[in-house]
Amino acid sequence: MTETGVSRADLAKLLAQSLGHEKATDAINRAAHTVGIRREIDLLDKKQALAVLEQVAQTPGLVGITARFAKSRLYLR
Amino acid sequence: MRETKVATAMASGQVEQVAATLTAKVKGDLGDAAPVLLLAFASTKQPLSELMPLLAASFPHSTVLGASTAGEFVESGDAKGSTVLFALSGDYRIFAGAATGLRAGCEQAVLDSLEGMPLQVVGYPHRTAILLLDPLAGCSEEAALMTAGLMGFDLRLAGGAAGDDLALKCTHVALGGQVLTDAVVIATVFSKQPLGVGVCHGHQPLSAPLLVTRAEGSIVHEIDGRPAWDVWVERTRQATEALGFDPAQLPAGEVGGFLLRFEAGLSQGEAFKVRAPLFRVGEHSIGFACGIPEGTVIRITESEPHRQIDSAREAARRAREQVGGVPLAGAVVFDCICRNLILKDQFQTAIAGIHSELGQVPLAGFETYGEIALDVGDLSGFHNTTTVVLAFPK
Numbered sequence: 001m002t003e004t005g006v007s008r009a010d011l012a013k014l015l016a017q018s019l020g021h022e023k024a025t026d027a028i029n030r031a032a033h034t035v036g037i038r039r040e041i042d043l044l045d046k047k048q049a050l051a052v053l054e055q056v057a058q059t060p061g062l063v064g065i066t067a068r069f070a071k072s073r074l075y076l077r
Numbered sequence: 078m079r080e081t082k083v084a085t086a087m088a089s090g091q092v093e094q095v096a097a098t099l100t101a102k103v104k105g106d107l108g109d110a111a112p113v114l115l116l117a118f119a120s121t122k123q124p125l126s127e128l129m130p131l132l133a134a135s136f137p138h139s140t141v142l143g144a145s146t147a148g149e150f151v152e153s154g155d156a157k158g159s160t161v162l163f164a165l166s167g168d169y170r171i172f173a174g175a176a177t178g179l180r181a182g183c184e185q186a187v188l189d190s191l192e193g194m195p196l197q198v199v200g201y202p203h204r205t206a207i208l209l210l211d212p213l214a215g216c217s218e219e220a221a222l223m224t225a226g227l228m229g230f231d232l233r234l235a236g237g238a239a240g241d242d243l244a245l246k247c248t249h250v251a252l253g254g255q256v257l258t259d260a261v262v263i264a265t266v267f268s269k270q271p272l273g274v275g276v277c278h279g280h281q282p283l284s285a286p287l288l289v290t291r292a293e294g295s296i297v298h299e300i301d302g303r304p305a306w307d308v309w310v311e312r313t314r315q316a317t318e319a320l321g322f323d324p325a326q327l328p329a330g331e332v333g334g335f336l337l338r339f340e341a342g343l344s345q346g347e348a349f350k351v352r353a354p355l356f357r358v359g360e361h362s363i364g365f366a367c368g369i370p371e372g373t374v375i376r377i378t379e380s381e382p383h384r385q386i387d388s389a390r391e392a393a394r395r396a397r398e399q400v401g402g403v404p405l406a407g408a409v410v411f412d413c414i415c416r417n418l419i420l421k422d423q424f425q426t427a428i429a430g431i432h433s434e435l436g437q438v439p440l441a442g443f444e445t446y447g448e449i450a451l452d453v454g455d456l457s458g459f460h461n462t463t464t465v466v467l468a469f470p471k
Contacts, residue, residue: 014456015456016343016345016346016456017345017350017455017456018218018350018456018457018459019343019370019373020343020344020345020350020373020374020375021344021374022286022344022372022373022374023343023370023373023374026372027372059370061219061294061368061370062216062218062219062367062368062369062370063368063370065183065184065218065219065222065223066218066222066456066457068226069222069223069225069226069456072226072230073230073454073456076230
């Protein structure tokens, strides 16, 4: 995370401890697409990053729970 | 401030005698200092349903938590078929709750167990939660994250997933005389000084990356498009041949031991987070201790005995470091059963390493089906193949 934004890789790291790197990266990219963030955009502002995590948080089970937890952590930064 | 004292005891045999022996030993060691918290870790040979009411009656003014186990140990040695008791006295405030229904509703169970629990206590600036749960409910990581999320982000969390002597059929946790399955028990320890939580594992990948292609909750049906069990047997064949057994021929009672020896690793960049497969489901599927979503990439892992000994010591060192190097009074250790399966007779060497690293203080612990450790800023709380050390400063 930088002062100007959060990269997709940084967001994936928030989920990777519970889901593993590959699943976390996939979940972030799918959610970013769903909320309308174009593929070529890597650096997200905090509002976009929270929207992506919120989208992942809609997933049932461990993926959603992990995203809710990560969202709270990101919010506090 | 009252000095912290820790007493530990281990006993085996009939439940009544075990309860009496444990009680006499810790009361004798603590002297006039009444315990505020007791943790009883019991083999299925001493069912918690019989043991806990006796211990709760012996310590009516203390919080008494319990978990069934797959092995037990104190600083002087380890055993099977026994019970260990950890007793803590000192300047602490303890609050605890328990709830069932993990499998049907993990979040509700965690919420129920936290009902009425304070988030702060004036004069006790540090808080650490101890979480004990039934891993066969299949939502251990979920419960750990929910506990941390609901209790606030300054929380330090430690704990373990109950065992059942490798039967992988039914595990129990307890609070006082209340003994529950499909359940969670949470105790918050408010303290004047921070407690230390250290965690470390010594596993490394054995297989190439494998993709979970069909899963429901904590049950993995297919890996790389094939039955999960078949893949596990195939990909561990070389290692199991070296160990002298064929997992395809194992009797049902030994399948859990095989799976816990070869657990699943999630990539974290250069490191791996390990997830425990616990039991075979039908002919082809494998049940885990927490959710394994479809699309997860895993590697089957293994470990050498020396790595297990080194990682146990490292977990103790990390716990000691967290309390700023002050002298310790004692520790609780949550240790994955896989480590005992790998180390066999050398397991005592690992305990001795922890004991030495902590300054030869009393410690008690059990062989778990999963360990819980989450520090401020961590993003995952459930572990497998690790040693988790919860250290209490003097």
